[in-house]
Amino acid sequence: MAKVDNARSGGYAQGEKAWMAKNALDDLIQALRRRGYRTVLPRVSEGAIVYADAKNTDNLPIGVLDAQDGGTYRLSQTDEDTYFDYVVGPHSLKNYMFLPREPVLSGKRVDGKWHFSTPQDPPEPLAVIGVRSCDLHALAIQDKVFLQGEYVDAAYQARRAALFLVAVNCRRALATCFCHSMGTGPALDQGYDLALTELGGNEEEGGFVVAVGTDSGGDVLSEVPTREATKAEISKAQEQVRQLAQELEQRDCGPADAAPSASDLPRQRQLDTGGIRDLLLNNLEHTQWEDVAERCLACANCTLVCPTCFCSSVEEISDLTGEEVRRERVWSSCFTAEHSYMNSGVVRQNTKARYRQWLVHKLATWIDQFDVSGCVGCGRCITWCPVGIDLTEEVAAIRGDQS
Amino acid sequence: MAAVRKKKLAVFKFASCDGCQLSLLDCEDELLQLAEAIEIAYFLEARSQQLPGPYDIGLVEGSITTPHDRARIQEVRQKCHRLVTIGACATSGGIQALRNWADHDEFLNYVYAKPGFIDSLATSTAISDHVRVDYELRGCPVNKHQLLQVVSAFARGLKPQLPTYSVCVDCKREGTVCVAVSQGVACLGPVTQAGCGGALCPTHHRECFGCFGPQEMPNPASLSARYKSQEVDSPRLVRLLRNFNSNAPAFRDEGNRLSG
Ligand code: SF4
Ligand code: SF4
Ligand code: SF4
Numbered sequence: 001m002a003k004v005d006n007a008r009s010g011g012y013a014q015g016e017k018a019w020m021a022k023n024a025l026d027d028l029i030q031a032l033r034r035r036g037y038r039t040v041l042p043r044v045s046e047g048a049i050v051y052a053d054a055k056n057t058d059n060l061p062i063g064v065l066d067a068q069d070g071g072t073y074r075l076s077q078t079d080e081d082t083y084f085d086y087v088v089g090p091h092s093l094k095n096y097m098f099l100p101r102e103p104v105l106s107g108k109r110v111d112g113k114w115h116f117s118t119p120q121d122p123p124e125p126l127a128v129i130g131v132r133s134c135d136l137h138a139l140a141i142q143d144k145v146f147l148q149g150e151y152v153d154a155a156y157q158a159r160r161a162a163l164f165l166v167a168v169n170c171r172r173a174l175a176t177c178f179c180h181s182m183g184t185g186p187a188l189d190q191g192y193d194l195a196l197t198e199l200g201g202n203e204e205e206g207g208f209v210v211a212v213g214t215d216s217g218g219d220v221l222s223e224v225p226t227r228e229a230t231k232a233e234i235s236k237a238q239e240q241v242r243q244l245a246q247e248l249e250q251r252d253c254g255p256a257d258a259a260p261s262a263s264d265l266p267r268q269r270q271l272d273t274g275g276i277r278d279l280l281l282n283n284l285e286h287t288q289w290e291d292v293a294e295r296c297l298a299c300a301n302c303t304l305v306c307p308t309c310f311c312s313s314v315e316e317i318s319d320l321t322g323e324e325v326r327r328e329r330v331w332s333s334c335f336t337a338e339h340s341y342m343n344s345g346v347v348r349q350n351t352k353a354r355y356r357q358w359l360v361h362k363l364a365t366w367i368d369q370f371d372v373s374g375c376v377g378c379g380r381c382i383t384w385c386p387v388g389i390d391l392t393e394e395v396a397a398i399r400g401d402q403s
Numbered sequence: 404m405a406a407v408r409k410k411k412l413a414v415f416k417f418a419s420c421d422g423c424q425l426s427l428l429d430c431e432d433e434l435l436q437l438a439e440a441i442e443i444a445y446f447l448e449a450r451s452q453q454l455p456g457p458y459d460i461g462l463v464e465g466s467i468t469t470p471h472d473r474a475r476i477q478e479v480r481q482k483c484h485r486l487v488t489i490g491a492c493a494t495s496g497g498i499q500a501l502r503n504w505a506d507h508d509e510f511l512n513y514v515y516a517k518p519g520f521i522d523s524l525a526t527s528t529a530i531s532d533h534v535r536v537d538y539e540l541r542g543c544p545v546n547k548h549q550l551l552q553v554v555s556a557f558a559r560g561l562k563p564q565l566p567t568y569s570v571c572v573d574c575k576r577e578g579t580v581c582v583a584v585s586q587g588v589a590c591l592g593p594v595t596q597a598g599c600g601g602a603l604c605p606t607h608h609r610e611c612f613g614c615f616g617p618q619e620m621p622n623p624a625s626l627s628a629r630y631k632s633q634e635v636d637s638p639r640l641v642r643l644l645r646n647f648n649s650n651a652p653a654f655r656d657e658g659n660r661l662s663g
Contacts, residue, residue, distance in 0.1 A: 046580035100576040299593035304575035320436040
């Protein structure tokens, strides 16, 4: 195994590490496509980095950086040869696994008799390139929701089984990131087929240290021009990941302070999760809920961008004759009235009740339900809230009164 | 099925541009299905034959802007078992409700050579300000799929299932990038009701103009505070709010507050 060569015959085994030149990323895409995968890559669209179908690496956001804060997201173009130095965008794996709209049943009346069918087509195998550690933890949470226990979502299960993930170790963290507080990052630790750590920039020869997470990852990689990674490359990659983790941990050194700092720099997020379940459940009548309800628009953006939120509603669609009907499951949100509608009316009548439902479920009762927090610290709900409401500040305000 | 009497549909026009009625005609293929499912008893724009009331379903387009219409809507209400208002004019007063902030007599003198012949009200108001309304269909114009859904639901005695939540919900389901967050553009989506069909304007990289009126629990004061902090000035926000639904209470009150 010590041989460092230009070509590699035979597959890589799980746990092995390869060196892949930057331009070989396209070979990886082609290897996946030859195996029948639909390939989804990051690209710039409408002023943000989103996931989109791509046949090659032509539209990768090379040198593009993002800046995010409560309610704002801006891109800038640098002349660096960096492939993945932006952080998370508005889309997540949820857009591909828990579909925004999905037919679940259709029916047709022929000669007075109803015939019903559920969609059975096997999903197209899907490869997503560029996901982060927080995203993989969010996926693991959605797996619990849809696959564990008595009721398994068969369509989700089929899509999930056909998913190939090329993950990336972050080299930057944003002001809105707090994966370190949630124990979900920044270092990749689970859930990927292949994990890339990008090394180098303009100054030195760039490439990726590729860690093999699964056998199918190793098989695909064997079709890509690579060589075994050297000890020096591996330790450089590890050091880079460790440094970012340390940078994030150092945010914890200051006092938990919800007040804006004197500088113009955005607040560097963190969340004190100590006793958080009881903290929230013991403060259901805290005045902070009214304070946030003054600002909250009940627009539902936070829940829809959250990679773990799983609420849906069912729409019944019929043609005018009533001979053809369709049932579709769509993303829903605890910020809508219909979400808490029961036969006696809407249970959560105001924004205070809806925001509280969201946050208390996400950070407290989720733990009772799934043995894990519902938050992975990706910061999407902070960035994509049109008025910049920040859950870490709301929790800090409630906690502040307790100490 | 032959024994079941087809429900009778009537379409009435008040102060409006006819665009919402046109949405019904625009249904094309579905229009034939519609004619099979219900009897189009009174619809001047589509059919010269006029059957007398009472009607099972009355669709009302347009707002109340004249004393004559103010009286006529009472008659229409009496003739219809279910009365459904269609479009921004009927549900909130429409674009013509901008007169509510202007000098009506001055307009009359400016526009008409002989204003004495004109008998109009100083305000444009929603149908629901005058009579009881059973169901509202928002939009400028209405969305034809929503229109068909509502008509077919009433034809079969079902409750229509239309969203009342924000445009943002549809925007995110479409995977559209938020123009407010990524470009700092003042978008009315968070305070506007969904229904235009997948957040139409944001999917074309434009802000939402509020065609569907306020969502179920709007908070326009918080949204304008945010946009003002991003250097969108009050007059611009007032123009945004005083558009197709200027007289819808949530938009009207915020517009008034901002113009102080
Ligand atoms: S609650 Fe917010 S920060 Fe936490 S996972 Fe959801 S979107 Fe990310
Ligand atoms: S917290 Fe923000 S994104 Fe969530 S519903 Fe309230 S205003 Fe919308
Ligand atoms: S673009 Fe407008 S409608 Fe879409 S999420 Fe943003 S604020 Fe809401």
